[in-house]
Structures are given as C-alpha cells and as structure tokens.
Amino acid sequence: MAIDPQLMEELKRHRETAAKAGGEDKLAKRAEKGQLSARARLEYFFEDGSFQEFGMHAQHTCHRFGLADKPLPYDGVVCGTGYVNGRPVAAFSQDFTVGGGALGRIHAKKICDLMDYAHDAGIPVIGVNDSGGARIQEGVDSLSGYGQVFFKNVLLSGVVPQIAIIAGPCAGGAAYSPALTDFIIMTKDNANMFICGPDVIKAATGEKAELEQFANASAHASVSGNIHMIAEDDQHAMDLTAELLSFLPNNNIADPPHNLELGIDLAKDIGMNELVPASPKEAFDVHDVIGRLVDDEHFFEIMPDFAKNLVVGFARISGVVVGIVANQPKVKAGTLDIDSSDKGARFIRTCNIYNIPIVTLVDVPGFMPGLAQERGGIIRHGAKMLFAYAAATVPKITLIMRKAYGGAYLAMCSSDMGADLVFAWPTAEIAVMGPEGAVNVLFRREIKEAADPVAKQKELVDHYKGEFASPYQAAANAMITDVIEPSETRSKIALALRSTLNKRDNRPPKKHGNIPL
Structure with missing residues (x-):
C-alpha cells in the first residue's frame, strides 16, 4: 500500500x-x-x-x-x-x-x-x-x-x-x-x-x-x-x-589516532645541531626545534597568542600523537609566569585525559620575578604546573636543551616529577640557579673585596660553571637518562615514545586530587 x-x-x-x-x-x-x-x-x-x-x-x-x-x-x-x-x-x-x-x-x-x-x-x-x-x-x-x-x-x-x-x-x-x-x-x-x-x-x-x-x-x-x-x-x-x-581520541578510554605503522627514522638530523646559539644568553625560537622534531614539520599550536613564553600544541613524532610543552626563549627568556603556568597546566591535564603522551622541551631560567607576579599568586599558579605533571599518568618524555634552573626545572617535568625518560643536550645547565647567581651567593665576600669585582666574578663563573650546571653531574646522580647530541633528538624521542605507549601507572584510589586553583 x-x-x-x-x-x-x-x-x-x-x-x-x-x-x-x-x-x-x-x-x-x-x-x-x-x-x-x-x-x-x-x-x-x-x-x-x-x-x-x-x-x-x-x-x-x-x-x-x-x-x-x-x-x-x-x-x-x-x-x-x-x-x-x-x-x-x-x-x-x-x-x-x-x-x-x-x-x-x-x-x-x-x-x-x-x-x-x-x-x-x-x-x-x-x-x-x-x-x-x-x-x-x-x-x-x-x-x-x-x-x-x-x-x-x-x-x-x-x-x-x-x-x-x-x-x-x-x-x-x-x-x-x-x-x-x-x-x-x-x-x-x-x-x-x-x-x-x-x-x-x-x-x-x-x-x-x-x-x-x-x-x-x-x-x-x-x-x-x-x-x-x-x-x-x-x-x-x-x-x-x-x-x-585528528589528534584526539573519540573518548577517554580510546587511544589517540596514532599511526604506528609508520617506521621510526633513526637517521641523525645534523641541522638540529645548528639551532642553538653558542651563547647561553642568546635567544632562539623553539618553533625551529619543534619543526625539526615532529612529522612533516606540522605542529598544531594551541593558544598561540596567549602567554607566548610557553608554547603548547599537538603533533606526531614517527606517527605517535603527542602534546608538546616548550619554553620559548624568545619571549621573556622562557620564564614561567602566572599566565604561562595556567596555560601549561591546562594543556597537560587535557593530554592526560585523552591518553596523549607529553614531550617537554626545557629552556627555563626560573619563575618570573616581580611584585606583580608575587601579588598575583605566582606560587599558586606555578603549583598548577607541578600538580599537572605529577598527576599525569601518560608517557612523559623531557628534553633539557639549555637552562633548567630552580623550581622551574621541576615544573617542566623533571625525573622527580614523574618524567619517564629525560634527555639533555650538552648545552644543558641544571642547577638551583644560574652560575652567576650561585657565584654571587657563595663567593660574595671574595668578589666584593677583589680589585676588579666584575673580572673576579667572571673568573669564578668560568671556573665553577661545570660544577654548578653540568648535565653530566645530573646524569651522574641518575636524574638524566642520557646526554645526547641535538642531531639525535628526533630518533631518541621517537624510540622513547614507542617504548612507553603501554606504560602502567597505578595510583592510590581517590576521587581526584585537589589542584591549586
């Protein structure tokens, strides 16, 4: 009918x-x-x-x-x-x-x-x-x-x-x-x-x-x-x-859309060796490092116009979907401040929700000093980064490119904060503070009484720099997995990601932690 x-x-x-x-x-x-x-x-x-x-x-x-x-x-x-x-x-x-x-x-x-x-x-x-x-x-x-x-x-x-x-x-x-x-x-x-x-x-x-x-x-x-x-x-x-x-899974119990059939490129990238300036005080653009690290130089940046001293976004490394968190030396010397801490913590937690491994690129001189930052609650905001990384159970791979000083070293996912593997370039400097600051504290009287205080300070910095900030000192204390050439970065991180994709991280039962908001 x-x-x-x-x-x-x-x-x-x-x-x-x-x-x-x-x-x-x-x-x-x-x-x-x-x-x-x-x-x-x-x-x-x-x-x-x-x-x-x-x-x-x-x-x-x-x-x-x-x-x-x-x-x-x-x-x-x-x-x-x-x-x-x-x-x-x-x-x-x-x-x-x-x-x-x-x-x-x-x-x-x-x-x-x-x-x-x-x-x-x-x-x-x-x-x-x-x-x-x-x-x-x-x-x-x-x-x-x-x-x-x-x-x-x-x-x-x-x-x-x-x-x-x-x-x-x-x-x-x-x-x-x-x-x-x-x-x-x-x-x-x-x-x-x-x-x-x-x-x-x-x-x-x-x-x-x-x-x-x-x-x-x-x-x-x-x-x-x-x-x-x-x-x-x-x-x-x-x-x-x-x-x-295209970078996110359908839900929280699904894997991200990795392409694991893609082979791992183990070849060295000599061009990576040329990216970092000879002077540790000279800025460079971390986007250049990211571009050489990720597949097809394709980086999907999140919040590119906000808190530019921290760069976050999605990419793939040898087919594995990753979230990238990177200090940006070109902006505020890459320091962590209130806004960048909020930006980073939120992104880290988003990656953790959706089972996306996190790759952290470190070049951080510390948290931003200043009255406005202190009165604005930099302690509370900076603690969000610490909490987010420590709470994250996804694979966490960290690369220390240059400076990693003080609490900001920890806030950028050190081994103590749960990083599964930590690599460092020979240019890495890991310490409570920079060599200049450490020398000023430890040798204050000697510098003050010198005929030429500036020259004396430089002499002491040159002499003790290796003791204060050498990546090999951190490696000797098992805080770094390996010191690598920059040219090896892509292959080392790609291998690390593949080996940690099935990571297990059992935590004590609880509703949720109390992140400092």
Missing part, C-alpha cells in the same frame, strides 16, 4: 521550513557578512550525506508575551551526528535567525539529549554558539535550561572531547558552556563573548569599555586567554575543529 501523497507533502513542507527557518532575507544578510547559516555550518563540517538530524520537529510553544504567535522551527538549534574524516561526531549549531538563537526549554533539551547520546556512544561533541542568550519569554525555564547544559558539560568533561565554536554573539550565562569545554575556537569577525556588555559595565562601575577591548576574538586570544584559536571565518572554524579532532 502506497503512502498517502498528502503525508509525503506534509513531510516535504516541514523539511523546507527547516531549511529556510529564519527566512531568506535573514539568511541573505548573514551571507553578506560572510556567515554561514546554522545548518550550512554542519553541512560543511560533516562528510557528504552523513548528517543525521536529531529533533528537527521539536519546538516549544510559549504563551507568554505573544511568543505563541511566533513559531520557532527546530527551536532555534540544529542537532545531530555525522562523520568527520571517517569518525562519528555529535554537533549542535544555534540558529540566530530563529528567535535570535535564544535558549529555551526545548532548545536546551535538544542539546542535552545530544550530549547524552554522545556520552553513551563515546564520541566528541561540537557546539556552534550563535545566540542572543536566554529566551526571556520563558522566564526561569531558560535559566533552568542553561543549568542543565552546564551540568552535562561537566558530566562529559574528561569523557569525550568537547569543542566550542563561537561564531556569533555569546553573552551572559551562555558564555559558561563554552568555558566548560576542552577547546574554544572563535571567529575573527561577527563574534563576541562576554558576561557583561559595555552598558552594564558602565552602569555598574562607571567604566567606559568598548567590545573590542574585552569581547572579540583578539581580546580573548591574547589578553584573557579564554579561547584557544582564532578562525578567519565560519569555514575556517570548522576546518580547525576537524584538524583538532
């Missing part, structure tokens, strides 16, 4: 309504600004034909303030699953053309139902945020909806990867859902994220603040550190998301 043609026509009308829910005029205006529609964002993201929508026909009819007269197709959020590079992914995309993408009861339920599905299926969740905020007409129901979404964000945290894309307005309480995810990508134009807007700030504090100072992608990427990457436009945001997923 054939299906009644009228029923088929009704289904067709529903689908056509969903395809142009906000109206052609609104869609055209968005296109003029370079924005894709909510549905087009997901169609671009997923492989052709793989998108399976959840809740196309769901919508909440509210009888307050005349909202019942304004139908909200699919309640302003497109939800579903599809495939990205052959892997299943769940995603939702808020539609600003439908009621301003405002969140109400059914809108929130659709997102929560999708997140429940992702949890049970063990697949990543991507959220495209483009919303005017809470649906005021629904009153407390909208607040309840946000609470439910936040709860699901926390429930899924550490279970499946969560990536938020800010592709439009994301204001007030709405900003907290992205903040609870693993990564945030924000488009350069047409997007803002804030708790209080300029008018509220002025009314409450008297301060005059423009959105460009605190709410756009540039401000969040470089000043507040709230986001991880800036995208040029909607398509670029989806491309970055797909590339980020």
Whole structure:
C-alpha cells in the first residue's frame, strides 16, 4: 500500500521550513557578512550525506508575551551526528535567525539529549554558539535550561572531547558552556563573548569599555586567554575543529589516532645541531626545534597568542600523537609566569585525559620575578604546573636543551616529577640557579673585596660553571637518562615514545586530587 501523497507533502513542507527557518532575507544578510547559516555550518563540517538530524520537529510553544504567535522551527538549534574524516561526531549549531538563537526549554533539551547520546556512544561533541542568550519569554525555564547544559558539560568533561565554536554573539550565562569545554575556537569577525556588555559595565562601575577591548576574538586570544584559536571565518572554524579532532581520541578510554605503522627514522638530523646559539644568553625560537622534531614539520599550536613564553600544541613524532610543552626563549627568556603556568597546566591535564603522551622541551631560567607576579599568586599558579605533571599518568618524555634552573626545572617535568625518560643536550645547565647567581651567593665576600669585582666574578663563573650546571653531574646522580647530541633528538624521542605507549601507572584510589586553583 502506497503512502498517502498528502503525508509525503506534509513531510516535504516541514523539511523546507527547516531549511529556510529564519527566512531568506535573514539568511541573505548573514551571507553578506560572510556567515554561514546554522545548518550550512554542519553541512560543511560533516562528510557528504552523513548528517543525521536529531529533533528537527521539536519546538516549544510559549504563551507568554505573544511568543505563541511566533513559531520557532527546530527551536532555534540544529542537532545531530555525522562523520568527520571517517569518525562519528555529535554537533549542535544555534540558529540566530530563529528567535535570535535564544535558549529555551526545548532548545536546551535538544542539546542535552545530544550530549547524552554522545556520552553513551563515546564520541566528541561540537557546539556552534550563535545566540542572543536566554529566551526571556520563558522566564526561569531558560535559566533552568542553561543549568542543565552546564551540568552535562561537566558530566562529559574528561569523557569525550568537547569543542566550542563561537561564531556569533555569546553573552551572559551562555558564555559558561563554552568555558566548560576542552577547546574554544572563535571567529575573527561577527563574534563576541562576554558576561557583561559595555552598558552594564558602565552602569555598574562607571567604566567606559568598548567590545573590542574585552569581547572579540583578539581580546580573548591574547589578553584573557579564554579561547584557544582564532578562525578567519565560519569555514575556517570548522576546518580547525576537524584538524583538532585528528589528534584526539573519540573518548577517554580510546587511544589517540596514532599511526604506528609508520617506521621510526633513526637517521641523525645534523641541522638540529645548528639551532642553538653558542651563547647561553642568546635567544632562539623553539618553533625551529619543534619543526625539526615532529612529522612533516606540522605542529598544531594551541593558544598561540596567549602567554607566548610557553608554547603548547599537538603533533606526531614517527606517527605517535603527542602534546608538546616548550619554553620559548624568545619571549621573556622562557620564564614561567602566572599566565604561562595556567596555560601549561591546562594543556597537560587535557593530554592526560585523552591518553596523549607529553614531550617537554626545557629552556627555563626560573619563575618570573616581580611584585606583580608575587601579588598575583605566582606560587599558586606555578603549583598548577607541578600538580599537572605529577598527576599525569601518560608517557612523559623531557628534553633539557639549555637552562633548567630552580623550581622551574621541576615544573617542566623533571625525573622527580614523574618524567619517564629525560634527555639533555650538552648545552644543558641544571642547577638551583644560574652560575652567576650561585657565584654571587657563595663567593660574595671574595668578589666584593677583589680589585676588579666584575673580572673576579667572571673568573669564578668560568671556573665553577661545570660544577654548578653540568648535565653530566645530573646524569651522574641518575636524574638524566642520557646526554645526547641535538642531531639525535628526533630518533631518541621517537624510540622513547614507542617504548612507553603501554606504560602502567597505578595510583592510590581517590576521587581526584585537589589542584591549586
């Protein structure tokens, strides 16, 4: 018996309504600004034909303030699953053309139902945020909806990867859902994220603040550190998301997408020997080291514009997915400060959640000195690095390139903090402090009474430098696995990664440690 043609026509009308829910005029205006529609964002993201929508026909009819007269197709959020590079992914995309993408009861339920599905299926969740905020007409129901979404964000945290894309307005309480995810990508134009807007700030504090100072992608990427990457436009945001997923497992009990069939290149890289300047005080760009260390020189940097004295990101070394944490001598001499400690600790913990080995490249003169740092809580923030490394149970490989002084030496994953293997270049200097500082402390009177204090200090530094900071002294005390040529770095680390992939690390039973936040 054939299906009644009228029923088929009704289904067709529903689908056509969903395809142009906000109206052609609104869609055209968005296109003029370079924005894709909510549905087009997901169609671009997923492989052709793989998108399976959840809740196309769901919508909440509210009888307050005349909202019942304004139908909200699919309640302003497109939800579903599809495939990205052959892997299943769940995603939702808020539609600003439908009621301003405002969140109400059914809108929130659709997102929560999708997140429940992702949890049970063990697949990543991507959220495209483009919303005017809470649906005021629904009153407390909208607040309840946000609470439910936040709860699901926390429930899924550490279970499946969560990536938020800010592709439009994301204001007030709405900003907290992205903040609870693993990564945030924000488009350069047409997007803002804030708790209080300029008018509220002025009314409450008297301060005059423009959105460009605190709410756009540039401000969040470089000043507040709230986001991880800036995208040029909607398509670029989806491309970055797909590339980020290529380094992450589907869930916390799966292995990252390693390519272990790729052979290990044991050849020396002579060019690595030329990267480090002869003078220990001369800066170099750690990106140059990373480029020679990783496969195809491909390094996916995370938070490249924030706390630039520490570089973090994903790569592969002989096919093994790794998270790289590296001091950047070109910025603040590579010291650890409040922001870089937060950046590093968060990244380390993310790697640990998703079973990603960590490679640490060290050239650190210490923690940043200064009144602002001390008053800002450098002790508490620096302790986050110590906690994150010590708590991490994934393979941890450390390379000491040059300076590794004081507490910062420990905070950059020394053997005492749980590194499985520690390599050092001959240029490495490992000590409580630099030779100059040590000499000044130990020979203060002798230097002071010398006819030429500067020359005397230099003489003592040259004489005792090896005793203060030699990598062989640390190796003699079994704190270093081996002293290696820079040219051997890639092969040594590649071998170390392969040998530690099945690492076992049994810890005492507990809910979780109490990281200093």
